[in-house]
Amino acid sequence: MIALQRRADPSRLMGYLAPLLALGITLLAGLMLFAILGVPVGAAFYAFFIEPVSSLYGWAELGVKAAPLIIIAVALSIGFRAQVWNIGAEGQLILGGITGAAVALMFHQNDGWYVLPLMVLAGIAGGMAWAAIPALLKTRFNVNEILTSLMLTYVAVLLLSWLVSGPMRDPDGFNFPESRMFHDAALLPRILEGTRLHAGAMVAVGVVLAGWILLTRTLLGFALRVNGAAPRAGAHAGFSQPKLIWTALMIGGGCAGLAGLFEVAGPIGQLLPSISPGYGFTAIIVAFLGRLHPVGVLFAGLIMALSYLGGESAQITLSLPLAVTGVFQGMLLFFLLATDVLINYRVVFK
Amino acid sequence: MPEPISPKAETGNGVPLVEMRGISKAYPGCLANDSIDLKLHSGGVHALLGENGAGKSTLVKILYGLLASDSGEIHWQGEPVHISSPAVARELGIAMVFQHFSLFDSLNVLENIALGMDVDADDALEQRISDVSTRYGLPLDPRRSVYSLSVGERQRIEIVRCLLQDPRLLIMDEPTSVLTPAEVSELFATLKRLAEEGMAILYISHKLEEIRQLCDEATILRLGRKVAEADPRAESARSLASLMMGSEVPLMQAKRQADVGEVLLALDELSLPAVDNHDIALKNLHLQVRAGQIVGIAGVAGNGQDELLQALSGERRLAQAEALTLCGEAVGRQGAALRRQKGLCCVPEERLGHAAVPSLSLSENAFLTAHHRKSLGFSWFTSASRSRRFAREIIERFNVQCHGPQSLASSLSGGNLQKFIVGREILQAPRVLVVSQPTWGVDAGAALAIHEALRELADQGAAVLMISQDLDELMQNCEYIGALCAGRLSDFHRVQDITVQQVGLLMGGEQLSGVEA
Numbered sequence: 114m115i116a117l118q119r120r121a122d123p124s125r126l127m128g129y130l131a132p133l134l135a136l137g138i139t140l141l142a143g144l145m146l147f148a149i150l151g152v153p154v155g156a157a158f159y160a161f162f163i164e165p166v167s168s169l170y171g172w173a174e175l176g177v178k179a180a181p182l183i184i185i186a187v188a189l190s191i192g193f194r195a196q197v198w199n200i201g202a203e204g205q206l207i208l209g210g211i212t213g214a215a216v217a218l219m220f221h222q223n224d225g226w227y228v229l230p231l232m233v234l235a236g237i238a239g240g241m242a243w244a245a246i247p248a249l250l251k252t253r254f255n256v257n258e259i260l261t262s263l264m265l266t267y268v269a270v271l272l273l274s275w276l277v278s279g280p281m282r283d284p285d286g287f288n289f290p291e292s293r294m295f296h297d298a299a300l301l302p303r304i305l306e307g308t309r310l311h312a313g314a315m316v317a318v319g320v321v322l323a324g325w326i327l328l329t330r331t332l333l334g335f336a337l338r339v340n341g342a343a344p345r346a347g348a349h350a351g352f353s354q355p356k357l358i359w360t361a362l363m364i365g366g367g368c369a370g371l372a373g374l375f376e377v378a379g380p381i382g383q384l385l386p387s388i389s390p391g392y393g394f395t396a397i398i399v400a401f402l403g404r405l406h407p408v409g410v411l412f413a414g415l416i417m418a419l420s421y422l423g424g425e426s427a428q429i430t431l432s433l434p435l436a437v438t439g440v441f442q443g444m445l446l447f448f449l450l451a452t453d454v455l456i457n458y459r460v461v462f463k
Numbered sequence: 464m465p466e467p468i469s470p471k472a473e474t475g476n477g478v479p480l481v482e483m484r485g486i487s488k489a490y491p492g493c494l495a496n497d498s499i500d501l502k503l504h505s506g507g508v509h510a511l512l513g514e515n516g517a518g519k520s521t522l523v524k525i526l527y528g529l530l531a532s533d534s535g536e537i538h539w540q541g542e543p544v545h546i547s548s549p550a551v552a553r554e555l556g557i558a559m560v561f562q563h564f565s566l567f568d569s570l571n572v573l574e575n576i577a578l579g580m581d582v583d584a585d586d587a588l589e590q591r592i593s594d595v596s597t598r599y600g601l602p603l604d605p606r607r608s609v610y611s612l613s614v615g616e617r618q619r620i621e622i623v624r625c626l627l628q629d630p631r632l633l634i635m636d637e638p639t640s641v642l643t644p645a646e647v648s649e650l651f652a653t654l655k656r657l658a659e660e661g662m663a664i665l666y667i668s669h670k671l672e673e674i675r676q677l678c679d680e681a682t683i684l685r686l687g688r689k690v691a692e693a694d695p696r697a698e699s700a701r702s703l704a705s706l707m708m709g710s711e712v713p714l715m716q717a718k719r720q721a722d723v724g725e726v727l728l729a730l731d732e733l734s735l736p737a738v739d740n741h742d743i744a745l746k747n748l749h750l751q752v753r754a755g756q757i758v759g760i761a762g763v764a765g766n767g768q769d770e771l772l773q774a775l776s777g778e779r780r781l782a783q784a785e786a787l788t789l790c791g792e793a794v795g796r797q798g799a800a801l802r803r804q805k806g807l808c809c810v811p812e813e814r815l816g817h818a819a820v821p822s823l824s825l826s827e828n829a830f831l832t833a834h835h836r837k838s839l840g841f842s843w844f845t846s847a848s849r850s851r852r853f854a855r856e857i858i859e860r861f862n863v864q865c866h867g868p869q870s871l872a873s874s875l876s877g878g879n880l881q882k883f884i885v886g887r888e889i890l891q892a893p894r895v896l897v898v899s900q901p902t903w904g905v906d907a908g909a910a911l912a913i914h915e916a917l918r919e920l921a922d923q924g925a926a927v928l929m930i931s932q933d934l935d936e937l938m939q940n941c942e943y944i945g946a947l948c949a950g951r952l953s954d955f956h957r958v959q960d961i962t963v964q965q966v967g968l969l970m971g972g973e974q975l976s977g978v979e980a
Contacts, residue, residue, distance in 0.1 A: 121490070122874060331843050332834070339831065343820040348778045349811060350831045351800025 117458040127455045132402050135449040142444055160430045165422035173308030177380055178418035180317040181372035185396035187324040188368030190405040192361035195337035199362055201262030202369040203393025204269035205240040209370025210377045212239030214384040217299035228298045240370015241363050248362040252355040274386045292384035301379040313375035324407035398446045478541045480505045480663045486535035488521050495521040497687045508664045510674040513684035514906035519667050523634055527559045528552040558625035559634040564617050566609050573605040576624050595626050599653050615646035632663045643763055644967035651677050671700040683707055708907050724754030727926035728895045729788040735774045743767035743950045752926040759941035760930045761966050767950040768930050772899045776809040777802040790894055804835050806894030810885055818884045821873035826854035828872050829887055836891040861886035878909030885913050889920050899930040914940055934963055948972035
């Protein structure tokens, strides 16, 4: 018989191995799925995992997709460590896109160097403002932030679609629900000629470093971790819980807003009815796959970005539905949660 | 599968009711029971004595079917049995009253008993309850709601619930830890009565005086091994203690301080409203603690101790700044961090989750409350090396058994973690230290070390306020003693002028007349 036996101490090794194990099982299950669908397994594997990164352009695209995931997931990890469950990063991302775009459109006849920095500030402020609603409701009325932040995402989606078909629509755009294309001063500089890789990728690396220092070296990071692990001990030490909830949501909202601004000012270059393929939600998986640790998130973000690219490539070369991406992401989270059992338990054969 | 055995089979003379032979049980990293033998006879009260972590609970859980032993056998009336679950144990005639009750607050006594026995809450059951409760002197109104009952009354429900099953063996796990002295003597009368009627009672405790009063046999465990069988009536409390701890116990005598120091902590009309119905409101508390003094607050758990600690530590702020004065400054409206900076340190009752974070290392837990007073960081940043150094200092000064500053708080035994927490606060050199249940669930050796450290702190000029349920601890260490009952403080009396029975009255909310306050 196989039984699970509780470990005396949580295994550190398994903490690192579980995500790799989950990745391996996801890969196997995915290939089995392809086999059942009647797709040649070798070709599917190649299309999904190799083809997307077989060129410099592919690697650049990986960076384009990974940057928003990493920026958001690092911020979410900080909140999750504090047991502040901000599930609405997607909505905060959209708001950041909207406010950033509003600045770009306001200055569309202006080539000043300050346009882009203003957009960045506006994007961050937009995301924070959206996250401030759950923060206020949580600290004032003890409303569960999971529900409010998630539901506000759908409000944000509708707000965006109203704006692009109304107030922010391109006056010369034949009534298409799109904004004006941004002018050069409102676009992110590219860091690799001939690709779409933009300055956001460098910011993502900076966010990883900043998040790492915050969590491991600062009083604020310590207070957030204590609040997550034992809230009463945090109160005993004198850390204010409402302040920590606000801080966690502002970090999450600000970073999601920044990522949203990078999308509209980077690869998209205008405001569209949809500006994100669910980065805000996928970032939740990235955060957990990366063990809520900024460096882990960096690697997890690259892997999840590959699942987006692989899905697109499989759609083109094997005409598989794009839902394959979602299936892979879902399986990965599922298997990760399952393999996490091994951190606290060992398998014994009796 | 167990042999089908009639629970009512007669025991011949000399055959023990229960015999456990060579019971061993290992947990990852520790051998909780190492080949332990235990014999229980009908009509006897048998004490199972040992420090925390000696393996008492493990042994009893094996007997009650909650744990499976790795090796060893259990004989019931001379025949081998396999007790695979509590249901099997109850079938045999074993009943157990746990330290922590499992009662539903919103139901009445009758419904709670019916739920536990899986029968209907009908008139017949009500009749049986009143029969049992009058017969054994356990007054209990079956129609009262549980939330309105005292802890002693709740324990009676558990005992009556067990007695209704007509057990042959009753196991009591540290039953007096939550009772007032008067309730303890009532309980002992009941237990003696049950033993006279032929029931076997296994009484688990680390309180030596109780065992000498009540029990006629004792099995003493230390570090998972049986170290002795003794007749507690023939032994002194001191000889039992040295058997239990494995070394001679130094006798501690506190020296009493005169009232000369300045008042460092003063409560003036301190009130705190209840936030929900599990809370006790604090009402108009008055108290002064002077430099060099240890003042004790007795009381049964759940009378506002937790709320008082939170009001003093600053976890809950007071409406009036003047309600709490620290070294002459009104601090009632300040938060926990500021009060600690000004010299007020606290040790809450709950070690894991309130005083310390279980999943963090000792050095991080040292940083938790000491970062400001011990400068364990640089403005916004933490310093791992300074935290580690401070944690190491606590570990060495207070002889904390652990692997080192990197050990997780949850990996320490209760006594060692308590020494660490008390040490962390004492080494911050507080002006005022408030400790709640400083030796709750702590073994005798660690308790002695903690008491000595608190005494030393007071001798150095700090004011110490000790909130405890353990009267011996308070009588031994304090200059003044009072009690907290239903959120109100009694008058305080000099320890020399008051008896344990009088403190018991204070704990029940009565005022003493004729004693100088």
